[in-house]
Amino acid sequence: MAYEAPLEKYPVKIREVILGGGEKARKIGGENALPLHFFEGSLPNPPGLALEVLDTRPENWAPWILEPFEDVASDPMSWAKKCVEEFGAEILCLRLLSTDPAGKDASPGEAAKTVEQVVKAVDVPLVVLGTGDEEKDSQVLIEVARVCSGKNFLLGPVLKGNYQEIAQAALEHGHCIVAQASMDANLTKELNIALCKFFPPERIVVDPTSSALGYGMEYTFSIIESIKLFGLADRDNMMQMPVFADVGIECWRTKEAKESRDQGVLWEATTGITFLLAGANLLVLRHPEALRLIKKITTP
Amino acid sequence: MALKGADIMKKLPKTNCKECGCATCFAFAMKLATGGAKLDDCPYLDPEVRTELESAMAPPVKLVTVGTGEEALVIGEEEVMFRHEKTFFHEPGLAVLVSDREGEPEVEEIIARIHELRFERIGHTLRVNLLALSNESGDRDTFVARVGKASKATDLPLILISGDTDTLFSAAALCADRRPLVYPITAENVSAAIPKIKELGVPAGVKGESLDEVISVTSQLKDAGIEQCVIDPGSKDLLEGIRDQTLIRRAALKKGFRPLGYPTMAFPCFMYQDKFEEALAAAALMIRYTGIVVTSLTEKDLVFPLLVHRFNIYSDPRRPMTVEEKVYEISHPDENSPVLISTNYALDFFIVSGAIEEANIPAFLCIKDTGGIGVLAAWTSGKFTGEAIADFLAKFEVESRVKHRKLIIPGVAKKLKEELEEELPSWEIILGPSEASDIPKFLSEKWKA
Numbered sequence A: 001m002a003y004e005a006p007l008e009k010y011p012v013k014i015r016e017v018i019l020g021g022g023e024k025a026r027k028i029g030g031e032n033a034l035p036l037h038f039f040e041g042s043l044p045n046p047p048g049l050a051l052e053v054l055d056t057r058p059e060n061w062a063p064w065i066l067e068p069f070e071d072v073a074s075d076p077m078s079w080a081k082k083c084v085e086e087f088g089a090e091i092l093c094l095r096l097l098s099t100d101p102a103g104k105d106a107s108p109g110e111a112a113k114t115v116e117q118v119v120k121a122v123d124v125p126l127v128v129l130g131t132g133d134e135e136k137d138s139q140v141l142i143e144v145a146r147v148c149s150g151k152n153f154l155l156g157p158v159l160k161g162n163y164q165e166i167a168q169a170a171l172e173h174g175h176c177i178v179a180q181a182s183m184d185a186n187l188t189k190e191l192n193i194a195l196c197k198f199f200p201p202e203r204i205v206v207d208p209t210s211s212a213l214g215y216g217m218e219y220t221f222s223i224i225e226s227i228k229l230f231g232l233a234d235r236d237n238m239m240q241m242p243v244f245a246d247v248g249i250e251c252w253r254t255k256e257a258k259e260s261r262d263q264g265v266l267w268e269a270t271t272g273i274t275f276l277l278a279g280a281n282l283l284v285l286r287h288p289e290a291l292r293l294i295k296k297i298t299t300p
Numbered sequence B: 001m002a003l004k005g006a007d008i009m010k011k012l013p014k015t016n017c018k019e020c021g022c023a024t025c026f027a028f029a030m031k032l033a034t035g036g037a038k039l040d041d042c043p044y045l046d047p048e049v050r051t052e053l054e055s056a057m058a059p060p061v062k063l064v065t066v067g068t069g070e071e072a073l074v075i076g077e078e079e080v081m082f083r084h085e086k087t088f089f090h091e092p093g094l095a096v097l098v099s100d101r102e103g104e105p106e107v108e109e110i111i112a113r114i115h116e117l118r119f120e121r122i123g124h125t126l127r128v129n130l131l132a133l134s135n136e137s138g139d140r141d142t143f144v145a146r147v148g149k150a151s152k153a154t155d156l157p158l159i160l161i162s163g164d165t166d167t168l169f170s171a172a173a174l175c176a177d178r179r180p181l182v183y184p185i186t187a188e189n190v191s192a193a194i195p196k197i198k199e200l201g202v203p204a205g206v207k208g209e210s211l212d213e214v215i216s217v218t219s220q221l222k223d224a225g226i227e228q229c230v231i232d233p234g235s236k237d238l239l240e241g242i243r244d245q246t247l248i249r250r251a252a253l254k255k256g257f258r259p260l261g262y263p264t265m266a267f268p269c270f271m272y273q274d275k276f277e278e279a280l281a282a283a284a285l286m287i288r289y290t291g292i293v294v295t296s297l298t299e300k301d302l303v304f305p306l307l308v309h310r311f312n313i314y315s316d317p318r319r320p321m322t323v324e325e326k327v328y329e330i331s332h333p334d335e336n337s338p339v340l341i342s343t344n345y346a347l348d349f350f351i352v353s354g355a356i357e358e359a360n361i362p363a364f365l366c367i368k369d370t371g372g373i374g375v376l377a378a379w380t381s382g383k384f385t386g387e388a389i390a391d392f393l394a395k396f397e398v399e400s401r402v403k404h405r406k407l408i409i410p411g412v413a414k415k416l417k418e419e420l421e422e423e424l425p426s427w428e429i430i431l432g433p434s435e436a437s438d439i440p441k442f443l444s445e446k447w448k449a
C-alpha cells in the first residue's frame, strides 16, 4: 500500500475582513485551509493578535498583569501607544469599561471622546468593545461609530437584541462589527443571516463567546472548530466569517491566573493558542508576553 | 476504515449453517461490521481469510501501552479528527525529559519533583505521567546506572532514549518488565533492534526524518510481528508538528493506512529553548493528536496549565461534565455570607463560581446534582424543583451554616421561586440575575445578610 499524503483542499475560503485604514490596515481571514495548515492551503493573513486597552484604570488586576501597564494604566492614549510601540501590537482592542451602567456609567459622548483621542494617538486598527449591556452598548457604539466615521473600527459586541441599531450605524459610518451569539453555532448562523439582510458579510466577524482554560475552554474550542468546518468543509457561506475570541478578560479573572505571573501568562497563552487552533482569526489578549509567545510559535 | 457488511460477506463460507447464532452468513457479516459479533463465532472461516478480516477490522489507530500497573499509559484507538465529532479517547502522556548527565542524586530529586506534580480537579487527578531518560552522556554504563536508579525510584512508565542501540537495549533489559518505550528505532537500527524488541517485549518508539521513513520502519516491524509502536515523525517545530500529526491521523482514519496507524509522540523540549514556548507548543500538540508529549518542564506554574488543558481537550463532549454535589465554600464564607444555588453542570458551576470569586464576596455555592443538565431543563425534569432543593438544604445542613435565611436562585428559574416559598416558609427566596456575569454586580449591590 503506497503512501500518498492525504491533503484536503476546500474549494471555498473564509471571508477576508479588512480592519482599520492606511498603511497599518490589517486583514484577517481569507484562508482556505484549517488553522496553521500551510502544507495544504493558503493562509494569506496571520491571525490578528490584539492587545487590550481599558478606557479606565483597571481594578482588581493581579500585579503581574498590571505591571506592564503600570505607568500608563490611567491614560488610555499612553496605554495604547505603549502597546504599539513597545509591545508590537498590530491591532488594539479598546474596552469601554467606563460605560458600564453598573460602574461609572460614563455617557456615550465621553466614551466616544476617549476613542477619538486614542485613534489620534495610534494608527493601528482598533477593535472597540462595549460592556455587553445591550441597551447601553447600543447608545455608546452608535456614538463611537458616528464620531469616528470612516475609521473602519471593529465594533462589538453586537447581539440579537441590539444588532439592528448598531449595524445600521456601522454601515452608515464605515465600520465592521463583531456579531456575538452565546456558545451555539446555530445561533451564530441565525444572527449572521439576520445581519446579512442589510449588512455586508465581508464586514462581519463572529464571536461565539469565549471562556478560559479550566472554565469551559473546550466548549468554546469545539464551537469555533465546528463553525469553521461548517464554513470550509460544508461550504456554508453564513459560517465563513472570521472568528473573534476575547481571551484576556476571561483568563485574567480566574484564580489560577491570579496565583502567579508565570501561570497567569501561560493560562492566557494556552487559551489563546487553543482558540487559534480551533480557527479563531482574531484574539484579544492582555499580557504582552502571551502575545509574544503565541506569535513566536505560530509564525512560519 | 471500517469494513462494510457486503465486503465481509464475500469472504464467508456462505453455507448458512447457523452455528454462529445467525440465521445466515449475511446476517453474521452485518453483525460483524457493526461490532455485534466476533470472528471467533464462525468455526468455518478459512484461516487466511480470518487473518485478513482481522486486520481489516482492527481499529485504525493501534492501542499501545507503555509501562505497567496503575501508572501505565494507554494511548491510541482514536476515532475522530475533531473532538466534537465524538470525543478524543485516550489522554496523551506528558513526559519529562531527564539527561543522564545529571548525577544520581539529581535524578532522584527530579523524580521527586515530578511526583509532586499531581493535582486534584473536580474529582480527577491531573499528573505528569512519564519519565524520559536520555543518554546525553553517550556513555553506556552511566545510562544503564541512571535507568536502574530511576526505575527503582518511580512507578511511572519510562521512555529510554539512546542513539546507541546496544546501550538502549542494555538499559531496556534492566527494566523490561516495566514495558519501557525504547527510542529511537530508525531505518538504520531497525534490523538490529527487531530481535531485541521481540525478546524483551517492549514497545518501540519509531523515529523517521520523514513520514516515508517512518512507514518503512513500522512496516518492517509489523512484518516481524511488532505492532506496539509509537511514531515520532521528527517534527522540528510546532508547524511541522501540526502538519505531521494531522497527516498521520488522517492517513490512519480516512485512508485506513496501517503503517501510520499508531499513536504518536513529539518533543517540544527540542523544538524551543524558552520554557514558555515549549509549554505552549506542548499544549498545541496535545490538541493536534500527539500521543506522548516530551517536555523538560518540572515547574508547577508551567506544568499545571498544561495538565488542565489536556483534561479540558480530552473531556467527552457527548457527556455533560459534572461536578460533585455539595456546598462549595468560596473565599472562606462565614455565617453572614450569601447562599446561592445552581446545578452541577460543570460549565454552570465554573461560570457561577468564577463570578462569585470575581465579586470578592465570600459565599456558599450549593451545587445540586441534576445529572449535569442546566437549570431550566433540570427544573422541567424534576431534578431542580422546590422539593428537590429543600431536600438538598436539609441533607447538607445549610441552615446550620448561616444565621440568615436567604437563598439566591438562578434568575431564569422564576417558577422555582414560588415552589421554594411553599417548601421553605422560613426562607426568603431571592431571584438572582439571569446571567452569571451579572452576579458580581448583584452581590455587591443587593446582598445584605
Ligand code: SF4
Binding pocket: B012, B013, B014, B015, B016, B017, B018, B019, B020, B021, B022, B023, B024, B025, B028, B041, B042, B043, B044, B045
Ligand atoms: S457459522 Fe459461519 S458459515 Fe455458518 S452461518 Fe455463521 S457465518 Fe455462515
